[in-house]
Amino acid sequence: MKFKIQNILIFSLFTSFLLISTFIGYNPGLAIRDNFIQFAVSMVKILPAAFILIGLFEVWIKRETVEKHFGEDSGIKGFIWAMILASTTVGGTYVAFPIAYSLYHKGARYSIIFTYIGAAALVRIPMTLFEVSFLGIKFTLIRLFTSLPLIIISSIWLDKLIGSDYELNSDDF
Amino acid sequence: MYLIYIITALSLLISIIFDFNKTKQAIQIAFKKLLNILPAFLKMLILVSFILYLVPDQMVVKYLGQNSDLYGLFASLSFGSITMMPGFIAFPLAGILVDKGVSYMNIAGFSTTLMMVGILTYPVEKKYLGRRLTILRNLISLAIAIIVTFVIGLSFGEVF
Known part of the structure; x- marks a missing residue:
């Protein structure tokens, strides 16, 4: 995985934001966290299957x-x-x-x-x-x-x- | 939704029966491709979670519900372009808007841009198509969405 410095920075900032929000109960942060989880779950449901089909397509x-x-x-x-x-x-x-x-x-x-x-x-x-x-x-x-x-x-x-x-x-x- | 798992499992099974090594290779390709695009997907998710906080469903209902004029039309095209929601949330929402008396034209503006114009998917689309094509494709999509919106407006007798 090509994790560029800029990406690492964005992801760690975002993760810290979510953690701190959870810790101090910052409401907008909590709402953003819930949005993130909701969409992440829907993608985790689809992407692996979709990419396996793409992989099969590539070889067959x-x-x-x-x-x-x-x-x-x-x-x-x-x-x-x-x-x-x-x-x-x-x-x-x-x-x-x-x-x-x-x-x-x-x-x-x-x-x-x-x-x-x-x-x-x-x-x-x-x-x-x-x-x-x-x-x-x-x-x-x-x-x-x-x-x-x-x-x-x-x-x-x-x-x-x-x-x-x-x-x-x-x-x- | 479950259909994709059944199809994937069946395809994998058939593939293994025919050629185990090729199947292994397919899974390696899948894994590598997914890993390579993962940072872009994470960026998209971060954008989505902020935008949906700033522009919640209630806000869309409120703006579109109050203004069925040109201002409402502009709002519907803008909300559709900047947000992202799955069909099972978007269409019940559209149903609520119809009941509230929002014009079909504004609903079309919202739902068509929602489907076609992807500002939030930009990080992912850019990785595959490149910046120039991504921008061009989205501008064309916006133009098509506007045309569709007006045709819906004409067909439902809401324009002229």
């Missing part, structure tokens, strides 16, 4: 397979696959980033991974069902049919904008 899925379905010649089908994959993503966009990153390093093109990230934010199935039950099917359908085409168009545009010489960092995240 051939580069040619990813290139065929998500690469330069995948055409319109690539976008459809990206959206289907996105709808099954759990957690939040923070789970979609490492998946998109692995896809990219296996040969997926930029427009596909941007579509995947955007769609993972917008159409995760459990979340969408929840939305329907609280806001109604009309709301959800309008939202999906407006946002998804815009996601695809903007992903293609962003792909062109950054150009082919742009490289995602390869520090093995």
Whole structure:
């Protein structure tokens, strides 16, 4: 783990803040501590499983397979696959980033991974069902049919904008 | 939620049956990747715990509930962009807002930016996509969220 000095400083400051707050009963500190624990727990529930699946993906899925379905010649089908994959993503966009990153390093093109990230934010199935039950099917359908085409168009545009010489960092995240 | 554990366990099992060494390698990769990104996730968690203290749910309900005008719209887009909450908290909250008479347009502004614009996930996104792409992607997401918000407003007869 690459723990930079700056990171160590931030984490020790934060930990001391929580400890002191707990000790002297400083209410804002206690609320922040509870927020931290709540979100940390929800991430601990998802991240290990998600990363094991990413690990399995890295060793088992051939580069040619990813290139065929998500690469330069995948055409319109690539976008459809990206959206289907996105709808099954759990957690939040923070789970979609490492998946998109692995896809990219296996040969997926930029427009596909941007579509995947955007769609993972917008159409995760459990979340969408929840939305329907609280806001109604009309709301959800309008939202999906407006946002998804815009996601695809903007992903293609962003792909062109950054150009082919742009490289995602390869520090093995 | 439990489905991901079942899928992961099954995938691991199938993988072990086919090739033990490859499975071992997969777990090593998973461990290394997780460890490398952990500092960014911790930073995100620290940001989240402060922001959610400064902008609690009640504050969102209060601001959006009182102002259904342009000011309310601006508030909904801002709250959605700077906070982060899982769907099982966000949508019941949206349901409360509907009952309070908040326009669907403002609810769309809040929920769409909540989903798409990630100021709090910046430390994590930056590690994977780099600073420039992260900023560009979030600006585009904000623009899309604003368009969706207006289309919802038009469809529900709340604009014009």
